[in-house]
Amino acid sequence: MQNLTTLDNLIENLQLLPTIGKKSATRMALFLVKNKFIGMKIANSIETAITAIDECKECGNLSENELCEICTSKRNNKLCIVEHSRDIILLEENGIFDGYYFVLPQLENNKIEKLEQMIDSKKIEEVIFAYTPSIDAEAKILYIEDRLKDKHISFSKIAQGIPMGVKFENVDITSLQKAFEGRHKLKN
Numbered sequence: 208m209q210n211l212t213t214l215d216n217l218i219e220n221l222q223l224l225p226t227i228g229k230k231s232a233t234r235m236a237l238f239l240v241k242n243k244f245i246g247m248k249i250a251n252s253i254e255t256a257i258t259a260i261d262e263c264k265e266c267g268n269l270s271e272n273e274l275c276e277i278c279t280s281k282r283n284n285k286l287c288i289v290e291h292s293r294d295i296i297l298l299e300e301n302g303i304f305d306g307y308y309f310v311l312p313q314l315e316n317n318k319i320e321k322l323e324q325m326i327d328s329k330k331i332e333e334v335i336f337a338y339t340p341s342i343d344a345e346a347k348i349l350y351i352e353d354r355l356k357d358k359h360i361s362f363s364k365i366a367q368g369i370p371m372g373v374k375f376e377n378v379d380i381t382s383l384q385k386a387f388e389g390r391h392k393l394k395n
């Protein structure tokens with residue numbers, strides 16, 4: 208058995224990536240060490256992106272500036288609460304929503320305060336919950352609604368058609384679009 212510590216190390220680290228198992232990690236690692244130019248190019252762009260990209264101070268979206276492009280542009284007075292910033296990418300790429308976003312994976316007090324500030328500063332009139340349907344999401348929605356009950360806004364959540372517990376990225380775009388169009392108003 209040969210001893211290639213650095214290669215083993217690379218294979219192990221590649222497996223830290225989502226969806227990458229040992230087999231794929233090994234194939235990638237061998238490719239990278241054999242194709243040095245591509246390997247360096249990838250290593251370099253990983254480093255550049257990691258350094259440049261952070262969370263938007265306002266909405267939590269990924270951004271290369273303090274505030275993201277969506278927060279600094281003029282949009283409809285609606286705000287869509289999503290679980291992950293990758294949901295924003297998906298909704299934007301497909302032109303499904305034309306308001307602002309807020310990334311709220313967990314109920315953290317400082318995040319909810321930011322959400323309140325954003326509702327005020329952007330003069331938000333409607334808050335749309337775009338969580339993947341689940342018991343946990345329902346509980347989160349109830350809690351946020353209660354925290355925002357003094358604001359003059361209406362609440363809605365995306366319609367059924369998004370299966371329970373399925374991530375947005377695995378839902379077809381037409382279903383996602385329909386879920387937005389057919390969103391339910393929640394009673395205030």
Ligand SMILES: [Zn+2]
Binds near residue numbers: 263266268274277278
């Ligand atoms: Zn933003």
